[in-house]
Amino acid sequence: MPHLFLPDLRLHYHDDGPKDGPALVLLHCLGLDGTIWDEVLPLLPKGLRLIRPDMRGHGGSDMPPPPYAMGALIRDVERLLDHLGLREAVVLGLSIGGLVAQGLAVKRLDLVRGLILSNTAHRLGAPSLWEGRIAAVEQGGLAAIAESTMERWFSRPFRAEMRHKPWQDRLLAGSVEGWLGAAQAIAHTDFYDTTSGLRLPTMVIAASEDGSTPPDLVRDLADLIPGSRFHLMRRAGHLPFVEQPAGYAALIDAFLTDIGHI
């Protein structure tokens, strides 16, 4: 899989589908990487070019020491899309990936034709909430937050069947430094003012059992962007495409069709 060699960073990404297809860029959440989308990709409409970067500090990308600035996370995606010569992509951002997507659209509207903001908000909790989690991870590593994170990521029935275990293992296999760096970026980001100025086709997805970005918070994000459409998925947590892959893919398909991207 390819890397983009930047002056300060080697960024790993997946680039699937036809090179001349309409582009969908998928940005992952904190603590995981671009492979989170593996199961949903086959359910997406055919013919899309699917770009999945690993955020700095995550997956196969370099792991600079923390903290990371949100501006750096946005610039990494900007430089990747410029490198690939992509314009007018639809950008799907999950959680922190949704913050990056909002920031990218504000900075480089030429790169972004539409947004899918999934389980995210203009601000992902108060700085004090993130300071507490950061302190816990500094002391006890990712194991210190793994169980509480699973409670936010997956619905109770899903966890009762122990189906969250592989995801917990994936979180625990990630880089502590990468998690800390990105968590610090989240703690200092509030995009209320800039996101409320966005005017582009946008779909916002929430999930009923999401403990990280509860539906009301996600709905506030949709309210900020005039004309955006809001969807609440039932029986799913913070990663709804894991618990409801077909329903999630159908939402993406309908949105891309409605805006004429496919």
Ligand SMILES: O=C(O)CC1=CCC(=O)O1
């Ligand atoms: O840790 C969580 O609650 C989930 C999360 C927050 C930001 C992100 O990207 O994932």
